[in-house]
Amino acid sequence: MPLFVENASLIMSLQDLGRFGFMRFGLPESGPMDWRAFGSANRLVDNPPDSACLEVGFTDASLRLEKDALFAICGVGYQIYLNGRQMPLWMSFWVQKGDRLDFEKTPGGNWVYLAAAGGISSQVWMGSRSVYPKGGLGRLLQRGDRIPIGESTHQSRWDAGWFIPQANRPAYDRDVSAGVIPGPHYERFTDEAQAAFWQQKFKVTSRSDRMGYRLQGENLAHRTGVDLLSQGMVMGEIQVPSDGQPIVMMPDHPTTGGYTSIGTICRPDLPLIAQAQPGISEINFVKINPNDARDRLIKATNDIDKIEKPQEDIWTHL
């Protein structure tokens, strides 16, 4: 068991891309909060895109390594220290048995992903390694847990040093601008609420987790009734209950809900919302149509593949 958890963060779990096909039975997809950081971490260590990663969120964490391995950590809101020396995010690096890896929480975001070459080889439920504690599929990681890593052909530090250039990473910022496709119940909100939705700035509240992010802003009033017959929901959907305060559905969201949805955050921008810091970040929503959102999704997906390696060995300079 190559990874020993010396200290677990508030929300720390193993996630792959998620499990599909069971939403009709009430089981959400799960998967990473920030799919772009997750995908980049796997890409940098040459893993298949659905390999499981360690998702670390909201507070500090520490690991002790029990095997040599190639790692990459992507995301925002953390500083990483290998045996006390600061390491870059969005770049692969070599670790050795006995090393200590510290995740120190800093402002700027909430989540980082650790990918190990060979992938995390933890238990599979229903075709996926994603943990979903509410459904009895595993639990959050705790101090003393050991995490297995699969075999990899990358066996030396010479495989390290690949990175994703700044321009190809998500544009994380304190001020978040996220594309939203209106609907499916947009017309059920008053004209004032519709205008306010696009004009005002929302904050994420601390009542936010892998199920959903609760936002705070001006009340969004409904024209007609708030409640609907329960319907299926997707990740990124923004439901507005009778208190007028939106809730954004995150990967462990309930599969069905009975509140009106004013819109859905487009997938390319969902990582920006996932990384929006409770009480700090200011979010504004920008109208986008499904086809433009699709074009941006293609670009965001392609950006994951644009990895580079400096000509000279970076390790001689560190």
Added chain:
Amino acid sequence: MKRTITDELKMFPRFNPVGESAILLEIDEELSLEINRRVYALDTCIQANPLRGVREWVPAYSSMLVIFDPLLVGISEVKSWLKNCLENVSDNEVQKAKKVVIPVHYGGENGPDLNHVASYHHLSPGEVVRRHTAQTYHVGMMGFTPGFAYLLGLDLSLATPRLKSPRTNVPAGSVGIAGGQTGIYPLESPGGWQLIGRTDLALFNPDQPPYFLLAPGDEVQFKAINMGAF
């Protein structure tokens, strides 16, 4: 006459995008067995006519959510495929519903609220059990937690308000009544339903297929294991 926005909202069927990766088809806004059966006829039709790029779909009381990969298929193509499916579904189409019999231990520590439900309706506990087992229920949709089925068909003479204060721990398999609904808790969880019994069957077992005892569209019959006790 000028049509208002509220009138527009009442025009069904409605197709709406949910982000760039899903379409919600609302067939109606009423809860009825007839409309729900139409959803499951559509479900059968979708299954029989797969479209490349459609990842999964979620039937509910009167709607269908279709989730697709926009890198594999365009939203307009999904919409016309779905529309075509809906138009080819006949209201009379008989769907082959799976029938599931669920044995239940009623009352006692398995159903701590059975006596309350009985006295609330001035019935004997045995009569509550008789009426609860007399109906054939229909799984209108699933959601809330993995394996939880929203059952249509409760004898409304058993409709009982929820507990004033929810229990912190309801055991898995508990059978309850909440208002005009009845259902089974698949997992141990907090809950405010009036508990009248418990089944030993696993509603959700992530360790081996079939993972779920019930599927949307199924027919359900409860059977009292301990009928002699009443």
